[in-house]
Amino acid sequence: MTETIARPPRFIAYVPLTDLTPAARNPKRHELELIIASIDMHGLVEIPVVDERTQQTLHGHGRRESLIEMQSRGMRAPSGIAIDEDGGWLVPILRGWSSKNDAEAEALAIKLNRLPGEGGWDPRELAEVLEDLATNEAELFDSLAIPHEEIDKMLGQVDPETLPGGGREDETPLLHLPDDGERDGDKLSPDGEGRAPHATCPACGHMFTSSR
Numbered sequence: 047m048t049e050t051i052a053r054p055p056r057f058i059a060y061v062p063l064t065d066l067t068p069a070a071r072n073p074k075r076h077e078l079e080l081i082i083a084s085i086d087m088h089g090l091v092e093i094p095v096v097d098e099r100t101q102q103t104l105h106g107h108g109r110r111e112s113l114i115e116m117q118s119r120g121m122r123a124p125s126g127i128a129i130d131e132d133g134g135w136l137v138p139i140l141r142g143w144s145s146k147n148d149a150e151a152e153a154l155a156i157k158l159n160r161l162p163g164e165g166g167w168d169p170r171e172l173a174e175v176l177e178d179l180a181t182n183e184a185e186l187f188d189s190l191a192i193p194h195e196e197i198d199k200m201l202g203q204v205d206p207e208t209l210p211g212g213g214r215e216d217e218t219p220l221l222h223l224p225d226d227g228e229r230d231g232d233k234l235s236p237d238g239e240g241r242a243p244h245a246t247c248p249a250c251g252h253m254f255t256s257s258r
Contacts, residue, residue, distance in 0.1 A: 076108030089125030098144035
């Protein structure tokens with residue numbers, strides 16, 4: 047059941063892209079080409095947040111810059127963007143939050159960028175998802191742009207034979223954690239059965255190697 051709130055504390059509004067003002071200070075850096083590619087593929091999904099007190103962007107500077115660049119390149123307007131009568135791009139933003147002062151605004155801006163990544167990843171579940179994408183949706187897998195070294199490090203924590211299609215998927219997964227065996231350079235030593243921790247994915251093989 048959907049309930050309508052007369053004056054919701056948070057709401058979405060569409061504003062001209064040219065009116066989306068950046069914060070005076072924003073220490074976050076962005077890989078604009080990756081953001082542009084993601085927006086072009088999936089549309090604008092995570093919308094910018096604006097501080098009601100300052101009317102400046104609180105969160106979403108990378109998306110703002112990417113949309114400006116996309117428009118300047120003459121790219122098509124992504125889904126989620128509306129077009130005004132003059133052909134300008136209208137961007138959805140989250141409104142309704144107001145900072146007490148500049149210090150609170152900057153602290154929250156850092157939290158919104160930093161906290162989502164603090165939990166890390168479950169290596170086994172991530173390996174399964176990456177395996178499925180690499181096997182069935184190669185374009186989506188490539189769009190993740192995860193460095194090969196990062197994938198190798200993640201797979202080094204998972205016994206690949208316990209992944210789906212690995213031959214022992216019904217067994218409790220064995221994680222090769224950093225203190226699980228002696229190191230040989232940057233690699234972990236094989237486990238008791240002689241399996242190297244940096245084996246390729248049993249389903250997609252070379253898709254997870256540096257030679258992919």
